[in-house]
Amino acid sequence: MKGLLIFLCFLVTPITQAGTYRWVDENGQTHFGDRPPANAASDEVELKAPAPSSDADARARKERMNEFLEQTEQERAERNEAKAQQEAKAAKHEAMCESLRARLKYIKSVSGIYRLNNDGERVFVDDEENERIRQEFRTKVQNECGA
Known part of the structure; x- marks a missing residue:
């Protein structure tokens, strides 16, 4: 039981620390999102706590x-x-x-x-x-x- 709980914690941690992505569309506008777009190149952005x-x-x-x-x-x-x-x-x-x-x-x-x-x-x-x-x-x- 204890092992299952630790395993679940490891699964949840990457989900809660999902990245933020930045990309520029064909009109030159910059966008941000929690998933990279399928049709454009994107960079992962690191968000810092205040x-x-x-x-x-x-x-x-x-x-x-x-x-x-x-x-x-x-x-x-x-x-x-x-x-x-x-x-x-x-x-x-x-x-x-x-x-x-x-x-x-x-x-x-x-x-x-x-x-x-x-x-x-x-x-x-x-x-x-x-x-x-x-x-x-x-x-x-x-x-x-x-x-």
Whole structure:
């Protein structure tokens, strides 16, 4: 059994160390492959493992890339939060304007405007005051909400 295992290891080793071949086609382009082509001359190319110092460089690049991605994600989250706040503010403003416009429409439709006195009784204002209140409210709606 042990001998069979050693024999299999020797068979697998050449397969895992298959060569890399380089050849030039009829158009002058260089190609690489794990098998030599049948219709062209090829050279076996020896591939070398990267030097240990380049592994440290690769780790440093990967770390910088991860930092960049984290920073980008944080900036994106901040932009999305700011956008959501701006949309909420705009929605709140639009709701306020809708309410003001509805009140303006109501004020235009009533014949007289009244105030409550200290006893809680209605006291209707005269026509001049009535028109002044309506004009002030129209101005307020225009200033807050535009046309």
